[in-house]
Each structure stands twice: as C-alpha cells, then as structure tokens.
Amino acid sequence: MSTVVDQDVRAGGDPPPGARAPVNRGKADLKKIVFGVVGLVVTVYLMVTAFQAIVIIDMPKLVQALVAVVAGVGGSMLLFFFLNMAVEGLPQRVEGRLKPYIFILPAISFIALFLIYPTVQTIVYSFANDDSTGWVGLQNYQDIFGDPDFRELIFNNVLWIIVVPAATVALGLMVAVLADKLSEGWEKTSKSIIFLPMAISFVGAATIWRFVYDQDTGDTQVGLLNAIITAVGLDPVSWLQFSDWNLNDILLMVILIWLQVGFAMVLLSAAIKSVPEETLEAARIDGASEVQTFFRVVVPQIRGTLVTVFITVLILVMKVFDVVYVMTNGEFGTNVIGLEFFKQIFQFSNAGLASAIVVLLMLAVIPVLIYQVRHFREEEANR
Amino acid sequence: MSATTPQTTATVPVRSRSKSRAISGGHQDPTRKGGWGTRVALIVACVLWTLPTLGLLITSFRSKDDAVTSGWWSALANPFSTQWTFANFDAAIFDNNMGVAFVNSIVVAIPATVIPIMFAAFAAYAFTFMRFRGRDFLFVVVVSLLVVPIQVAFVPMLRLFGGDGLDIIGQFIAVWLLHTGFGMPLAIYILRNYMATLPRTIIESADIDGATHFQTFWRLIVPMSVPALAAFAIFQFLWVWNDLLIALLFLGTGNPVVTVQLQQLLGRLGEGWQLVAAGAFFTMTVPLFVFFTLQRFFVRGLTAGSVKG
Numbered sequence: 001m002s003t004v005v006d007q008d009v010r011a012g013g014d015p016p017p018g019a020r021a022p023v024n025r026g027k028a029d030l031k032k033i034v035f036g037v038v039g040l041v042v043t044v045y046l047m048v049t050a051f052q053a054i055v056i057i058d059m060p061k062l063v064q065a066l067v068a069v070v071a072g073v074g075g076s077m078l079l080f081f082f083l084n085m086a087v088e089g090l091p092q093r094v095e096g097r098l099k100p101y102i103f104i105l106p107a108i109s110f111i112a113l114f115l116i117y118p119t120v121q122t123i124v125y126s127f128a129n130d131d132s133t134g135w136v137g138l139q140n141y142q143d144i145f146g147d148p149d150f151r152e153l154i155f156n157n158v159l160w161i162i163v164v165p166a167a168t169v170a171l172g173l174m175v176a177v178l179a180d181k182l183s184e185g186w187e188k189t190s191k192s193i194i195f196l197p198m199a200i201s202f203v204g205a206a207t208i209w210r211f212v213y214d215q216d217t218g219d220t221q222v223g224l225l226n227a228i229i230t231a232v233g234l235d236p237v238s239w240l241q242f243s244d245w246n247l248n249d250i251l252l253m254v255i256l257i258w259l260q261v262g263f264a265m266v267l268l269s270a271a272i273k274s275v276p277e278e279t280l281e282a283a284r285i286d287g288a289s290e291v292q293t294f295f296r297v298v299v300p301q302i303r304g305t306l307v308t309v310f311i312t313v314l315i316l317v318m319k320v321f322d323v324v325y326v327m328t329n330g331e332f333g334t335n336v337i338g339l340e341f342f343k344q345i346f347q348f349s350n351a352g353l354a355s356a357i358v359v360l361l362m363l364a365v366i367p368v369l370i371y372q373v374r375h376f377r378e379e380e381a382n383r
Numbered sequence: 384m385s386a387t388t389p390q391t392t393a394t395v396p397v398r399s400r401s402k403s404r405a406i407s408g409g410h411q412d413p414t415r416k417g418g419w420g421t422r423v424a425l426i427v428a429c430v431l432w433t434l435p436t437l438g439l440l441i442t443s444f445r446s447k448d449d450a451v452t453s454g455w456w457s458a459l460a461n462p463f464s465t466q467w468t469f470a471n472f473d474a475a476i477f478d479n480n481m482g483v484a485f486v487n488s489i490v491v492a493i494p495a496t497v498i499p500i501m502f503a504a505f506a507a508y509a510f511t512f513m514r515f516r517g518r519d520f521l522f523v524v525v526v527s528l529l530v531v532p533i534q535v536a537f538v539p540m541l542r543l544f545g546g547d548g549l550d551i552i553g554q555f556i557a558v559w560l561l562h563t564g565f566g567m568p569l570a571i572y573i574l575r576n577y578m579a580t581l582p583r584t585i586i587e588s589a590d591i592d593g594a595t596h597f598q599t600f601w602r603l604i605v606p607m608s609v610p611a612l613a614a615f616a617i618f619q620f621l622w623v624w625n626d627l628l629i630a631l632l633f634l635g636t637g638n639p640v641v642t643v644q645l646q647q648l649l650g651r652l653g654e655g656w657q658l659v660a661a662g663a664f665f666t667m668t669v670p671l672f673v674f675f676t677l678q679r680f681f682v683r684g685l686t687a688g689s690v691k692g
Contacts, residue, residue, distance in 0.1 A: 051556055054554075054555070054556055055551060055554055055556055061486055061487065061490045061555075062486065062489075062490060064490060064555055065489065065490040065493055065494055065555070068494035068498070068555070068556070068559060069493060069494050069497050069498075072494055072497065072498035072559075073497055073498065073500075073501060076498070076501040076502055077501060080501070080505055080597075081597075084595075084597045088595070088597075097515070099509075099513070099596060100509045100513040100514075100515035100518070101509075101515065103505045103506060103508060103509035103513070103596075104505070104506040104509045104510070104521070106502045106505070106506075107502040107503055107505065107506035107567055107570075107571060108506065108521065110499075110502060110563055110564045110567045111524075111525070111528065111564065111567050111568060113564060114536055114540070114560070114561060114563075114564025114565060114567075115528050115531065115533075115535070115536060115564060115565070115567075115568070116524075116528075117539065118535055118536035118537075118538070118539035118540055119531070119535045119536070121538075121539040122535050122536075122538055122539060125538055125539070132542075174428075175425070175428055178421050178424055178425045178428075179425060181421050182421060182422065182425065186422070186425070189429075190425050190428070190429050192678075193429045193432055193433055194428065194429065194432050195682075196432075196436075196671075196674065197432070197436070198674075199621065199667070199670040199671050199673065199674040199681075200436075200625075200667055200670065200671075201624070201625030201626075201627070201642055201666065201667070201670070202625065202627065203625075203627050203642045203645050203646055203666075204625075204642075204645065204663050204666055204667050207439065207645060207649065207659060207660075207663040208435045208436055208438075208439045208663065209435060210649070211435070211438055211439055211442070211656055211660070212435050212438065214656070220452060220453060220454070221454065222450065222451070222453065222454045222455070222656065223454075224434065224435070224438055224454070224456075227454050227456075258432065258435070261432075266682055311530075315530050315532075318532070319532045319534060321627075321628055322627045322628065322642075325627075325646075326627075326646055326649065338534070341534055341537075342628065342631075342632075345537060345538060345541065345632070346631070346632065351538050351542075354537075354538055355538050358532070358534045358535050358537075358538070361532050361534060361535075362531065362532070362535060365530055365531060365532060368530050369527050369530050369531070372526060372527065372529065372530050373523055373526055373527055376523070376526045377523075
C-alpha cells in the first residue's frame with residue numbers, strides 16, 4: 001500500500017468524483033481485489049442457485065418466499081459488499097471514478113432488462129406478424145386504424161381521458177375545500193372516508209360496483225341503482241349493457257373516479273393548506289368574496305399540484321384495464337386500449353398487433369413524458 | 384466539524400413531522416367557518432362514497448336466501464330479524480380456494496416488495512451524493528420510465544419467460560423479477576428525492592471523518608431514510624397485492640393470487656351475491672389493515688408513487 005499522499009489529485013482543481021481524503025492510495029491493493037472478485041462470484045453463484053432451487057425443488061410456498069427474501073436481500077447486501085471491496089482495492093483515482101457506477105449498476109441492470117430492452121423489442125415486434133417470425137411492415141397499424149372496432153375503442157379511451165381526470169380533480173378539490181372549512185375532527189373523518197377506496201384493488205372495486213349496477217330478473221332488485229329506479233316506478237335497467245350516449249362507459253368511469261378522488265383530495269388539501277394566510281387576508285381586505293378569493297388567489301397558487309394530480313390520473317386512465325375487464329370484458333361498446341392489448345396477447349396470441357397497440361399507447365404518453373421531464377428539471381433547478 | 388452532525392440530524396424529523404401535518408390536517412388558519420351547508424354537502428359526499436362498500440360488506444354476512452330475495456338495506460333496516468352468518472366467508476376461503484390465493488398473494492408480495500429496496504437504495508445514494516459522468520441523463524431516464532406504461536414489457540417478457548426461454552411462467556420467481564424491475568424506477572425516484580432533502584453537511588462531515596461511501600451509506604443514510612423506505616415498501620406491497628394484469632399473464636390460474644381468484648369467483652354470481660361479497664372482502668382485509676394502521680406512510684407512499692406506469 002502506498003503511503004504517498006496524493007496531493008496533486010486532491011488539489012488538482014477537479015478532484016475525481018467521490019474521492020475520499022484520508023485513504024491515500026496510488027497503487028492497487030491486490031488482496032482486496034481478489035477477495036472482492038471471488039466473493040462476488042460466490043455470491044452471484046449462490047443467489048442463482050437459491051432461485052433455481054425455488055423453481056426446481058418442490059418446496060412449500062411459504063418456504064419459497066422465505067428463501068427468496070433471504071437470498072434476495074442477503075444476496076444483494078453481500079453483492080454490494082464484495083463489489084465495494086473489489087473497487088476499493090483499485091488505485092484511488094480509478095476507485096473514485098468507478099464507484100458511482102458500481103452503486104447504480106444492479107438497479108440500472110434491472111431497469112435495462114425489464115423496461116428498456118422490452119420497449120425496443122416491442123417496437124420491433126410491432127412490425128412483425130403474430131408470432132414474430134416474419135415482417136409485415138405497417139400491416140398491424142393499418143389493421144388498427146382500418147378496423148371500426150378499433151376506432152370505437154380509441155374513441156372510448158379519448159372519452160375516458162376527457163372525463164375522468166377532470167372529474168377527479170374537480171371533486172377532489174371540492175372535498176378538500178369543504179373539509180378545510182370544518183373542525184379538525186370533521187376534516188379527519190371525512191377525508192378518511194373519501195380516501196378509503198384507494199386501498200381497494202380495481203377488481204375489488206369492480207365487484208363492489210357490479211353489485212350497485214346489478215339487475216335481477218325477479219320482482220325484487222338487490223342492486224342499489226335498480227332498487228332506486230324501481231322504487232320511483234320505472235322499469236329496471238341493464239346498466240352495463242346500456243350503450244346509448246355511452247352511458248355504460250360513464251358508469252365504468254364512475255368507478256375509477258370513486259377510487260381516485262381520495263388521492264386528488266389528499267394532495268390538493270395539502271397544497272391548499274400551504275397557501276400563505278396573508279394572501280387570503282389581503283384579498284378579503286380588498287373586498288373579494290370567498291368565491292373570488294378561491295379562484296383568483298388560491299387556485300393560481302396550487303396550480304402545480306392540480307397539474308400533477310391531473311397527469312397522474314390521466315396516465316392511470318390511458319392504460320385502464322382491470323375495471324373494464326371485470327365489469328363487461330369490453331362488450332356492449334365499452335372496450336378500451338388496455339383491455340384490447342390484453343385480449344390480443346392472452347386470447348388471440350397476436351404478438352404483432354398487441355405490440356402495435358402498446359406502441360400507440362407509448363406515443364400517446366410521450367407528451368406527458370416530456371412534461372414530466374421538464375417539470376422535474378424545473379424542480380431540480382429550485383432545489 | 385463532526386459536532387455539527389447531531390444538530391443537522393435533528394432537523395430531519397422536524398421536517399418530516401411538518402410534512403405529515405400538512406397531509407393529515409390542521410390548517411394554520413384558526414378560523415374554520417364552515418356553516419351547515421358545508422357540513423351537509425360533506426355528509427352527502429361521505430354517504431355516497433361509503434354506500435357501495437357498505438352494501439357489499441353487509442351482503443357478505445347475510446344468508447343466501449336473504450341476499451337473493453331482498454336488498455342489503457333491508458338487513459340494515461331490521462338488523463335483528465336478519466340471519467347474520469359467517470358461512471359465506473367459510474365457503475369463499477375454504478371451498479372456493481380464496482385461502483390458497485391469500486397465501487399465494489403473500490408469497491408474491493413480500494419478496495416483490497423487499498428485493499428492490501436494497502438495489503434502489505444504493506442507486507439513489509449514488510444519484511444523490513456522488514458526481515459521475517452521465518448521472519443527470521440516467522436519472523432523467525428513470526424519471527421518464529415512471530410514466531411509461533408497463534405493458535411495453537409484456538410481449539418480450541412473455542417470450543423470455545416462456546417455454547422457449549427460461550420456462551418460468553407460472554412460477555413465483557417470474558412475478559418477483561417483473562415486480563422488482565417495474566418497481567425500480569419508482570423506488571429510485573422516491574428514495575433519491577428523500578435523500579436530496581437530507582442535509583449535505585452530514586455527508587461532508589462523514590467524509591472528513593474518513594468514512595467511505597459504503598460506511599456513510601449504511602451508518603447514516605439508510606437509518607435516516609427509513610420514512611422513505613417505508614413509504615416505498617407500503618406502496619409497492621399494495622401495488623403488487625392489488626395487481627391483476629401481471630398475475631394473470633405470468634402466474635395464471637395455476638397459482639392464483641387473490642385478485643385472480645376473485646375474478647374467477649365472479650363467474651359464480653348465479654349463486655347469489657353473498658359468496659362473491661365475502662370473497663371480495665377477504666381480498667381487501669390486508670390493504671384495509673395497512674390503511675388503518677399505517678395511514679401516514681400509506682398516504683406518503685401513494686402520493687409519492689402514484690405516477691407509476
């Protein structure tokens with residue numbers, strides 16, 4: 001180990017990133033490198049073996065989970081430990097440059113393997129046939145835009161995008177404002193009740209609402225909506241099949257709004273509370289009414305949060321799947337992109353068409369993605 | 384220099400406390416002047432929001448005859464003449480496989496929650512406290528991937544995990560891997576944003592005291608990031624628990640999780656709502672438990688992570 005102080009490195013105006021002062025090494029520490037690399041190889045071997053064992057050996061499920069947690073967490077700790085050791089054995093200049101990449105390598109590998117590589121591959125598949133054995137050019141895209149059924153489901157998606165985010169933000173804002181005006185006990189209770197559906201899965205929510213929209217053949221209606229309808233003397237309606245004016249689509253949207261308003265409310269409520277009291281006082285002194293104060297003083301100051309909530313719900317809605325799948329399976333004119341994608345892989349095994357659908361979805365997301373990156377950059381600049 | 388460390392650490396809990404106050408209520412304005420109109424409007428909203436769930440909950444405790452012949456509200460009107468029963472839960476859990484599905488869900492969700500954390504924490508540390516070439520670009524990639532729909536991954540992953548590839552479709556390891564990969568951008572994003580709020584002087588003084596990055600990470604940053612780790616863990620756990628799409632495609636009905644099993648159970652609606660209602664409630668027990676016991680972390684995780692694609 002070298003005892004020479006690397007003065008020139010430290011004082012050289014631009015020190016290597018991550019370099020540490022008291023460790024003074026100019027040369028490699030071979031022992032550390034060997035230990036590190038050997039440890040690394042053994043760790044990776046053990047991790048792979050453990051997960052292979054889960055697949056091959058017939059063990060009880062909970063034991064599988066336990067092995068996975070121990071191998072996953074313990075393995076990743078050892079992995080970083082040995083990686084770090086190997087890198088620390090390198091000369092300091094190299095260590096400082098290499099270490100950040102060592103820290104991000106495992107996470108970035110997961111992202112590359114499970115998100116970036118498949119994205120590229122999906123784009124490629126979208127120009128190929130149903131089992132990706134031959135090129136078909138733009139045929140899949142032509143199929144999508146030429147088929148009236150596809151046009152209908154794209155129209156449905158647009159409808160979802162127009163209605164759900166706006167309605168969710170508006171209702172969330174309303175509840176947040178109302179709750180803010182009442183005592184703390186009232187506020188807490190009402191917010192918990194509105195927020196509770198956030199804990200429920202889409203399938204669970206769909207089950208709950210199928211019961212509301214239920215239609216019975218007999219005299220008594222056990223579904224809430226038809227019970228109300230028959231109580232006022234009207235005939236029961238088969239709500240989920242009622243496609244005039246896209247009513248059944250709207251009824252499906254109600255479910256998503258019901259699920260998401262709590263989320264909008266929590267974020268908007270926090271934003272409203274952070275509006276400085278002085279600005280409200282000033283508006284009131286100037287003679288503004290409560291409504292004027294709200295729209296001219298509060299809303300401009302919570303614009304950022306309003307946009308965040310809107311975008312979040314928008315992205316959720318663009319790929320809505322579970323609710324439509326469980327409620328109608330896309331029948332009666334309720335099909336959407338997310339469900340059609342699922343059907344193309346699961347029922348029709350058409351990888352080409354499924355991929356083309358996802359590529360369209362990706363293209364639709366790009367404006368949101370650009371906004372997201374810009375917004376992030378602005379936030380970083382203000383940090 | 385190192386004497387500043389305790390002071391600066393003390394600012395962290397204060398910060399998180401004020402944040403949680405903003406979430407759970409307590410306006411700085413002492414004059415809350417909502418009239419009866421406000422109260423009535425809020426009560427109406429709360430009743431509307433509760434009724435659908437309440438209907439299903441009540442139905443899950445009714446006998447089949449009752450559930451088929453009268454609406455759940457009639458049980459609420461005459462609670463004493465109604466025959467309350469646990470038989471539906473018994474039937475859903477034991478005769479309709481919901482119990483097995485529950486175990487499957489736990490087997491899926493716990494590793495899928497725990498495994499990403501360590502990888503993401505190291506990456507978040509590097510993104511926050513280390514300077515390296517390509518850092519900003521890579522982080523922008525992570526931020527972009529937050530909004531990319533995970534559907535992009537399905538066709539290639541079905542191939543990779545399918546019979547011609549690794550042949551692990553239907554095995555738990557397939558969904559553990561996928562959830563780890565899909566959860567990674569969000570985990571890095573949440574942890575990095577939290578770490579960026581930690582005082583930099585801590586890192587600097589640790590540096591001066593001769594700690595390596597590895598030591599600083601374990602001894603200082605991980606303990607201080609527990610709120611963010613918990614927020615991510617809860618979000619990821621619920622996301623995995625409530626997921627239907629990945630479970631259907633990569634686990635299927637051979638190893639059904641609760642969402643898949645509930646969807647199967649809906650095919651038995653002909654036997655009345657009481658069985659489905661009980662099954663649905665059984666699937667919600669874990670999320671609702673998390674909701675009521677860990678609400679603060681729950682809210683923080685949801686609000687931080689809801690952009691997940």
